[in-house]
Amino acid sequence: MTLQKSFTGYAAGALFALAILHAPHASAQTVVPPAGVLNLDANASIDVPQDVVHITLAYEQQSDDPSSLADALNQRTEQALATARHQSNVTAQTGALSIYPSTDRDGHISGWRGRSEVRLDSHDFAAASKLAGALSAQMQVSNVTFSLSPEARDAAQKKLSGEAIAAFRQKAANASAAFGFGGYTIREVSLSGGESSPPRPMMMARMAASSTAKVADVPIEAGDSTVTVNVNGSVQMTR
Numbered sequence: 720m721t722l723q724k725s726f727t728g729y730a731a732g733a734l735f736a737l738a739i740l741h742a743p744h745a746s747a748q749t750v751v752p753p754a755g756v757l758n759l760d761a762n763a764s765i766d767v768p769q770d771v772v773h774i775t776l777a778y779e780q781q782s783d784d785p786s787s788l789a790d791a792l793n794q795r796t797e798q799a800l801a802t803a804r805h806q807s808n809v810t811a812q813t814g815a816l817s818i819y820p821s822t823d824r825d826g827h828i829s830g831w832r833g834r835s836e837v838r839l840d841s842h843d844f845a846a847a848s849k850l851a852g853a854l855s856a857q858m859q860v861s862n863v864t865f866s867l868s869p870e871a872r873d874a875a876q877k878k879l880s881g882e883a884i885a886a887f888r889q890k891a892a893n894a895s896a897a898f899g900f901g902g903y904t905i906r907e908v909s910l911s912g913g914e915s916s917p918p919r920p921m922m923m924a925r926m927a928a929s930s931t932a933k934v935a936d937v938p939i940e941a942g943d944s945t946v947t948v949n950v951n952g953s954v955q956m957t958r
Contacts, residue, residue, distance in 0.1 A: 773864045792835040803839065818833040
């Protein structure tokens with residue numbers, strides 16, 4: 720009696736499995752994508768004046784002893800930082816420090832050369848320029864670059880988001896009408912932002928060899944960064 724019930728249950732289960740395998744709407748069925756879907760993108764951009772200046776000051780020296788050379792470089796760096804700390808509108812920090820050997824024609828070490836850097840960052844261009852000039856007797860201006868602060872970039876992107884979204888919606892409306900549809904609904908959409916700056920030659924300046932040499936305030940002029948907001952997505956055209 721028990722064997723007959725077990726066999727009957729097994730047979731029923733097998734028939735049920737075969738029915739699923741041969742069903743016309745099995746789970747493995749390919750889903751046909753909906754018709755009338757458009758993939759679109761739109762963007763808005765604006766040129767924003769760069770509002771942060773970065774000035775790199777450098778000092779180079781040579782010596783027969785790498786240890787005394789390192790001490791001299793560190794001392795010059797500390798002197799520059801001590802002077803920079805008196806300027807509240809400018810942030811000063813140590814940069815790269817490198818010491819490497821000089822070799823003669825036979826490949827033997829004939830001495831050591833070293834370089835230390837201090838970087839000045841500021842929103843106040845005039846203050847940074849004046850400080851760089853004041854430090855020129857201690858360290859030379861190596862290069863000047865500019866950037867857009869996160870606050871300025873975020874403000875620009877916030878303004879551009881509405882314009883980019885409006886451009887996306889206008890594209891969707893125009894395309895739907897061109898295809899003979901009466902309107903559209905948004906299926907999915909994403910926003911992204913970016914920033915780019917045109918290449919500019921790096922400003923270089925050299926000091927005189929005398930340790931008492933001093934130059935005037937460093938002339939600096941920032942350029943623009945292009946901030947962009949992109950909108951990408953798809954819409955379902957409707958009758």
